[in-house]
Amino acid sequence: MLTIGPYTFSSRLFLGTGKYKTAEEQEKAVRASETEVLTFAVRRMNIFDDSQPDPFENMDLSGFKLLPNTAGAKNAEEAVRIAKMAKAADMCDMVKVEVIGCNKTLLPDPVETLRASEQLLEEGFTVLTYTSDDVVLARRLQDLGIHAIMPGAAPIGTGLGIINPYNLQHIIEQAEVPVIVDAGIGSPKDACYSMELGADGVLLNTAVSDASNPAKMAEAMKYAVKAGRLGGEAGRIEKKFYAAASSPTEGLSRV
């Protein structure tokens, strides 16, 4: 079981809800993933234009914990405002802190991310912070008391996979709270690898929503996360330079 603040989950796969072509496709993917946590963004309602219906209007969200993000915030104050708005919807007190500091890479602004996390903790939120793979920043966030660290595997939406496994391993090794690898996952291989390295969970969106078959990819991600978790726990063998036969070298039958 995965415990984040007061919440406990049996699934270690968190799923984003952006960019699906249709609501039906999204719902199928969500079901196939068996996720218990869905992320959302907070945006202005399109009040004067009925052509953009609420994609979640007909979806039963009762079985899920909702994780609103603060995407769109450029500084701590904007992030706190978005988080408070999300909380006022009375659907969950978890928040994914996301303060972007670079438009090209969508990498988080470390200073504002830290400030936002600190302020939201003071406000009583369950704080999950999206951060880069910076080892020291991850520790500083943990020292603040955040409930989960969410380092990016690679920049958002790139699908590049884990570009710095070295840093990620250090973040995982020093962590006293759950580490959820968030962003940059491209394929099941990346989700599996994250879990093998010891991550407590994976959050992804584009890898599923933009796949040719989102529902199938969601199912694959479910297995990848489980496989990686099991494999990591089982303890992999050392890598060796020379080959070592698996079959006995003695007792060979010869003519």
Next chain:
Amino acid sequence: MKLTINGIEKQVPADLNTVSRLLTHLELGEKKAVIERNGKILRKDEHEQEPVASGDTIEIVHFVGGG
């Protein structure tokens, strides 16, 4: 009276003098919207009491797909 709703200036009937009445007028009564009036974020149970006056800035947000 004149309100700024989600950045758009709107002329609305003067009897929409609470947040609840405004939401009903906008046909948002049942939707899961979060309202901010002049920078103050409102809980749902505050909509009934919260006044709306000419010149107010109202933000109406909701959850959309995101990662």
